[in-house]
Amino acid sequence: MRRRTLLTLAGAGLLSACTGQTPERTIRIAAGEPGGFYTAFARQLAAEVSATVPGMRMAVSSSQGSVANVELLRDGQADLGMVLAHTAAAAQNGDLGPRIPLRALGRVYENYTQLVVLADSPVHSIDDLAGRRVSIGAPKSGTAMLGANLLAKHRGVHSEALPLEDAIAALERQRIDALLWSGGLPTPVLKTLDDRVGIRLLPLDTTAAGCAPMCDPVVVPPRAYRHTGGVPTVGVPNILACTPELPVDLAEAVVRILVLRAPFLVPQETVGTQFLDVRNLIGTGAVPLHPGAERAYRDLHG
Numbered sequence: 001m002r003r004r005t006l007l008t009l010a011g012a013g014l015l016s017a018c019t020g021q022t023p024e025r026t027i028r029i030a031a032g033e034p035g036g037f038y039t040a041f042a043r044q045l046a047a048e049v050s051a052t053v054p055g056m057r058m059a060v061s062s063s064q065g066s067v068a069n070v071e072l073l074r075d076g077q078a079d080l081g082m083v084l085a086h087t088a089a090a091a092q093n094g095d096l097g098p099r100i101p102l103r104a105l106g107r108v109y110e111n112y113t114q115l116v117v118l119a120d121s122p123v124h125s126i127d128d129l130a131g132r133r134v135s136i137g138a139p140k141s142g143t144a145m146l147g148a149n150l151l152a153k154h155r156g157v158h159s160e161a162l163p164l165e166d167a168i169a170a171l172e173r174q175r176i177d178a179l180l181w182s183g184g185l186p187t188p189v190l191k192t193l194d195d196r197v198g199i200r201l202l203p204l205d206t207t208a209a210g211c212a213p214m215c216d217p218v219v220v221p222p223r224a225y226r227h228t229g230g231v232p233t234v235g236v237p238n239i240l241a242c243t244p245e246l247p248v249d250l251a252e253a254v255v256r257i258l259v260l261r262a263p264f265l266v267p268q269e270t271v272g273t274q275f276l277d278v279r280n281l282i283g284t285g286a287v288p289l290h291p292g293a294e295r296a297y298r299d300l301h302g
Helices: 001-015 035-053 066-074 085-093 142-151 164-172 188-197 248-261 293-302
Strands: 026-029 056-061 082-084 105-118 133-135 158-161 178-183 200-203 216-219 233-243
Touching: 001 233, 001 293, 026 035, 026 248, 035 056, 035 082, 066 082, 066 085, 066 233, 082 085, 082 105, 082 142, 082 200, 085 142, 085 233, 105 142, 105 164, 105 188, 105 216, 105 293, 133 164, 142 178, 142 233, 164 178, 164 188, 178 216, 188 200, 188 293, 200 248, 233 248, 248 293
Parallel strands: 026 056, 026 082, 133 158, 133 178
Antiparallel strands: 082 233, 105 178, 105 200, 105 233, 216 233
């Protein structure tokens, strides 16, 4: 309770120092597809913002994923966006078009790349996908970027870009043979599919994904799904991104929530690696921290 009180007081001070009163302000966060961890995390963050910072609320909007979120930040249609590290680096480098300067509030958790087949599928490796149909993710997702790299050296794979819910329906009806997804473990809609018909994850590595050093080799932990514990795959850090134009006080207020309310920002069912502690939050790689984030981290931890 003491931490909530301190955060409330800090937020009140940040937002009313200039006016002597608490103004109403809204932060727009671009999340991801329904049923994914981007949306779950953004909603929990929004709830903490509303509960702890006077006069501030957070509006969560759906999107196709990282590429769409970068575009929303660029166009001023979002204040914050969930962005995979390799997508953020591509935006910074101008690989997605004109260079998009991004800033980070923190490295919030690890996305697990999940190449999913039905449990009874004859496919046991990415090499077995030759001549088969694979959804590589929604058209403007970071997953689709990763999927294009993964399949580039595998001739004969018929790829298509489907949103997650459409891909799950197509996989269950066997209109496709596999789907690619990048998200937390377990992803709720994939857990539902696993409970209903059973799924497996194919092994993947960072070399095949072509995203090193921004990707990490990770192992799917037990309890993620029924038949997947111990499978090696590609981990991609997820960045809570913004542009340099985000006001310093807003950035600082959100970072204080990331640090002080961390236990309340991870869904209870989640297993695997989460980064919501200061040692990892500041490790944003190619995306520099926003000045407000820097100030908050220094104030909280020196």
